[in-house]
Amino acid sequence: MSLMRRAAYAAGMMIRETGQALDRLGSSLQGKYAYVEQLSRHRQIMNLDTAKPILSTPAFIAPSASLIGNVELSPSASVWYGAVLRADNAPILIGPRASVGDRAVIRGASQIAADATVAPGAVIDAAEVRARAVVGAGAVVSPGAVVAENSILRDGSYLPDGAATSPGDIWGGSPAQRERALTQEEMDSITTTVEETVALASAHATECGKTHEQIEAEKLRQSLIEERSEDYNSHMGLLGREAEIAEVQARIVEEDREEQRKVGAA
Structure with missing residues (x-):
C-alpha cells in the first residue's frame, strides 16, 4: 500500500x-x-513525501507559520506568526491548548505537552516540553533535554543536551541552572496565560479566516454606524437600531457598487 x-x-x-x-x-x-508574476511559495501546511501534518479543530495556525511533515496539532493548540515546525526526520506533537510563539522553531522528535507555552523566538530541537511548562523568549532547548511540568525556563536561557529542569522550579542561564521554586502567583499566571492565549488564538483564527470582501463589508457597516452621533440617534428615535439602519444602508451601497462594476466591465 x-x-x-x-x-x-x-x-x-x-x-x-x-x-x-x-x-x-x-x-x-x-x-x-513577458510578465512573470513572482508568487510567494509559502505554505502553512506542507507534506514531505507521505508525511503530512495532522490537524485537529479548533486550532489556530497563523498565515505565515509553517507546519512541515509529520506534525500533529491537538485541539485548541496555536502556532503563531512566523513559527516553523519542521518534522522532516521525526514527528512533532503539539498538545491541547499548547502554544508556539512568533518565530519559534521546533524540529526533530519533539513533544510540546498540554498547556505548555513556547515563547517567541525559542528553539526546541528534538526535546520535550511537558505539561504547563514555559520556555521563555529566545531560549534554546537542546536534543534530549526536558523542560519539566510546571517549570519555567527563563528568556534567553540554554538547556544543554540531555539536561532537565525540575518540576515547579524556575531555571535560567547558559547553561541553565535552578534558581528557585515558583510562587503560587507564578503558578496561577501560567494557567491564566494559557486561557488568554486560547481565547486570543480563537479571535485570530476568526479574523484570518475572513475573505477580503468580508473585511471590507465589516468596515463599511462600522463606518455607517459611526457617521451619526449618539445625540443624533436619540433625537431621531434610532437608539438601539444603529446596526439595523447600518445594515440597510450598507446593502444599498454594496448593490450600487456591484452595478458600477458591471457597467465598468461592459
Whole structure:
C-alpha cells in the first residue's frame, strides 16, 4: 500500500510540475514582453513525501507559520506568526491548548505537552516540553533535554543536551541552572496565560479566516454606524437600531457598487 501511495504522490507531482513548466515555456516565448508574476511559495501546511501534518479543530495556525511533515496539532493548540515546525526526520506533537510563539522553531522528535507555552523566538530541537511548562523568549532547548511540568525556563536561557529542569522550579542561564521554586502567583499566571492565549488564538483564527470582501463589508457597516452621533440617534428615535439602519444602508451601497462594476466591465 505504501508503494501505491508513493506512486500516486509521484504522479501528482509530475502533473503539477508540468503546469509550472508550461508557464515557464509561455514566458520564454513572450521574450522581453513577458510578465512573470513572482508568487510567494509559502505554505502553512506542507507534506514531505507521505508525511503530512495532522490537524485537529479548533486550532489556530497563523498565515505565515509553517507546519512541515509529520506534525500533529491537538485541539485548541496555536502556532503563531512566523513559527516553523519542521518534522522532516521525526514527528512533532503539539498538545491541547499548547502554544508556539512568533518565530519559534521546533524540529526533530519533539513533544510540546498540554498547556505548555513556547515563547517567541525559542528553539526546541528534538526535546520535550511537558505539561504547563514555559520556555521563555529566545531560549534554546537542546536534543534530549526536558523542560519539566510546571517549570519555567527563563528568556534567553540554554538547556544543554540531555539536561532537565525540575518540576515547579524556575531555571535560567547558559547553561541553565535552578534558581528557585515558583510562587503560587507564578503558578496561577501560567494557567491564566494559557486561557488568554486560547481565547486570543480563537479571535485570530476568526479574523484570518475572513475573505477580503468580508473585511471590507465589516468596515463599511462600522463606518455607517459611526457617521451619526449618539445625540443624533436619540433625537431621531434610532437608539438601539444603529446596526439595523447600518445594515440597510450598507446593502444599498454594496448593490450600487456591484452595478458600477458591471457597467465598468461592459
